[in-house]
Amino acid sequence: MKNGSIEVKVGNIIIGGNNPVVIQSMTNTDTLDTAATVEQTVRLVEQGCQMVRITAADISQAENLYNIKNELIKCNINVPLVADIHFNPKAAEISASVVEKIRINPGNYVDRKWNPDYTEKDYEDILNKAKDNIFPLIDICKKHGTAVRIGVNHGSLSERILFKYGNTPLAMAESAMEFLRMFNEMDFHKIVVSMKASDVPVMYRANKILVDKMQKENMYYPLHLGVTEAGNGQEARIKSICGIAPLLLQGIGDTIRVSLTEKPENEIPIAKQIADIEKNNDIYYIGKTALDLLEGTIKTLPTEDDENMTALKKINTPFEKNKTPFHENKTAFYFNREILQSLGLKRYKAEFVACPSCGRTKYDIETALAKVKSACSHLKGLKIAVMGCIVNGPGEMADADYGYIGAGNNTVNLYRGKNLILSHVDETKAIDELIGLIKQDGNWEEPSAN
Template sequence: MDTQAAAALKGIYCNSITQYSRFLTHEVNIGGVKMGGKQPIRIQSMTTAFTMDTEASIAQSIRMIDAGCEYVRITAPSIKEAQNLLEIKKGLAAKGYHTPLVADIHFTPNAAELAAKIVEKVRVNPGNYADKKKFEELNYTPEAYEKELARIKTKFAPLVEICKANGTAMRIGTNHGSLSDRIMSWYGDTPKGMVESAMEFIRICHGMDYHNLVISMKSSNAQVMVQAYRLLVKTMVAEGMNYPLHLGVTEAGDGEDGRIKSAVGIGTLLEDGLGDTIRVSLTEEPEYEIPVAQALAQRYENRTQIAEEDLENPDFDLPAQYSPFEYNKRESAELNTFIGGHQVPRVILDLSDQNLKDVNILAAAGYNYSPILDKYNMGDQSIDFAYLGDKLPSFNFPGNLKQLYNYQTWLTLNDKTNCHPLFTLKEYISASQKDVALNLVSVKHRDLDGDDFANIPFDKTLVFVLETTTEFGMMDQRSFFFKLMNAGIDTPVIVKRSYQFDDAESLAQKELKTQLYGATDLGALLLDGFGDGVWLDAPQVSTKFRVSTSFGILQATRSRISKTEYISCPSCGRTLFDLQETTQMIRSRTDHLKGIKIGIMGCIVNGPGEMADADYGYVGTGPGKITLYRGKEVVKKNVSSDNALDDLIGIMKDDGMWVEKEIV
């Protein structure tokens, strides 16, 4: 039995969850640009121009291709757009561009069947290709459900035959927010429902001997997305399939939030060895998505591949309370009601390289000093620990900001109030004096097997600071958590990741990599329920950037909420307003609403379902017309876009969810 099959039988979704090994998939040919197998991770994006505007679509496609896009996706919501894909294709060819085109289809099988004769790949959404969505609960007997599957095959099979005849590839793309009423009623709003939604269509293709398939499981919730992909792979392998995976977090948003949320989801799966093509969905111009996707993919181009024969046995003893398919936070001791247990993950910032004579250095850490009041004002993104190393500040720190010092320096402090030591493992074992509240000890995974670790005097003041220097840092740290859990050790753990980039790189490149690598490495562990704190060590970027990135990772993993969350689609030819402009307008008036999730959708295809778990929704329903939602409930229809944001705020006020923005 091969490694993949053996792993699947043990409930593992990839070759190894403790060592890096790329999961090999079936190779698919998409217009001569192959995907899957041992091919590189492919980069793609989607146009936002109106599909019937041929010249605009061509120009935008060229900008995307020049940026490094290897597949260009274009929406085809009806026959006329599908037909115009031929003109776009001819126009690109005339300018010397032959990049494969992908038609994006939702509700219109006839458009899909036409597009499949023109372009190299079609994308269908099983949630709305053969079903209508009315948010109704339906009751089926097993026999009735089987009849529904037969109905779907009748509607879907003609497209499969056309794709076979024309050598056209297909992506079966499930979206968490657009699961059909049938799937929702039978399987629930779950990763299992997402997987079965795709598998129904995959099984039809498989049974018709059509294998030019790519599969995706997208959600705006990175945790749901990761669980769904993992369960999909396990399900496919159990049924003798290994189709390539298209990775993406849908409606990720823009700016920092969009990049971090995308990296949490996509990066976690890439670390697992999963993923053959990626699309980063940002509410920005599509060519801006490409460098982000490239930075994610390039990290794995030269990643050392563990040989199959050297992989750990799939019988690796996973902790009983761990499941890769559902979220369970590791149980840790709660120390002084501050860290561990049910407390939110804490944020640590290294200030040892800063001017500790300047009281304003804490502004970047979320503490603004008022000389008039002689007090600090905390923000929603205020750090919890400041690491000062061997340096002493010349001013008093705010009372709720804990200071960390290297052990030998901590010993010299006359006043140790709110000050805690950071030990090496050897220092902690031999220390004659320790803190009565919190003692932090730096450890690495390999320390678990040493004599020093065996001699640790465990008590309810101990916190581990977990570091790593290996190439497979995330899996190295994940293994540490597995072994702690198997040993019954509930000591809280702060996860520390350190990054040093080439000095020749620009600041923007260093910042992007800090965001993406940090979101991947810390985010993957947080999604698995591991970590009572995060310490992002990246001295080449500013302290403010490190703080913002740390809190952004916690927000994207839903581990600690510190700001408003925007679930905004990346736009396409169906969009009925300027998404970038509208998102910024809404953000400017609502970005102080901590914990509120606002969905901003350009059309009804990406409407109430696609908003998933948004608290409120702003959805385009016609030129200049907006429909407003509370959750998935329509509150106001066809509101003028001139008044829609005011009306949305009015709904929040009626719900008691609105607070006025403080003027600083």
């Protein structure tokens, strides 16, 4: 049972209320390449994607949404489109008159400059400046019936929010509340909100705090759920389940996106399974287990490498929905290890943070991620980010120990933590340079022969 969100109509789709969870994804083509973006959108819709987001990084990309929309109509595709805006208020205003929904990030919509001496007055001044940008946009959205997603990302919180609340789940919720209050001031309610992070507990807590804060201020906006930069393969799918499913099990969440560093079409089957959690034993097991660990109802899980298996019976008890006897099921142990790794409770291997790529990506991120994983997976305890662009990548690579970021023209920038160490390294040499950096820090181990 959903927990009472209002309905928000986005084109022919309704998000929220008691409606089924809406599945969405995002293209990773160049938005100026109309044919490629239309083709990918069609493939997404054929898989069951109900809403498609497209990057609108600048005015020319925002304007081209019009051509994309027209071409889709010619193909009889009536899927609602969402423009993804980061820094450019003008691109937001143009997009809002073309597509059914726009996504703005409160973290980078107004202030980007770091001021170490913020005062309460500075904070108020910046908020007022934000209103100067937001109010004209709201007028356009009202005129065209466009919905807005206030999309907070843990990796790109505004400096004013970091100044006031630190880099915390509370800061994420406050970042959304700031904008929600502005929209409410203008009596605009066609809003969906998201709190995304690559760290599952941060994403989970931010959503819980936001729901609580909204309810206290009589707001019931639908929530868009997702674990961002989850990476690829089975581990990214399990990480996404660990973040999204515990919230869905509590009636929180109205639309979801599973972000994978793979073809966007690959996101849809797993997203559908998560949305249908009650019908899928494996998803239910992972989601319920993650929920119990996040809420502290259980403290640990047995894994194949645990000597003491006596805890198994107790741990089986809450999962009566799953009829499989876990002590005979190797898959359960595999799931347990992945759940613990996803929640940051144990480290069995290196953790990879990788963005799903988008129209801003300037290199083949799927190949880059495969190469980095192949070289570094055995480095238990390290967190390595592989990101698609140098504009948002460095900010959004969470607290990774190392960053491998596409810099354009077949080159890569390498980071140690937040610090840029090598820029524009030829892609053919970038893995060796990354290994060299890890060796310099004494963090390298040779892979075992097994």
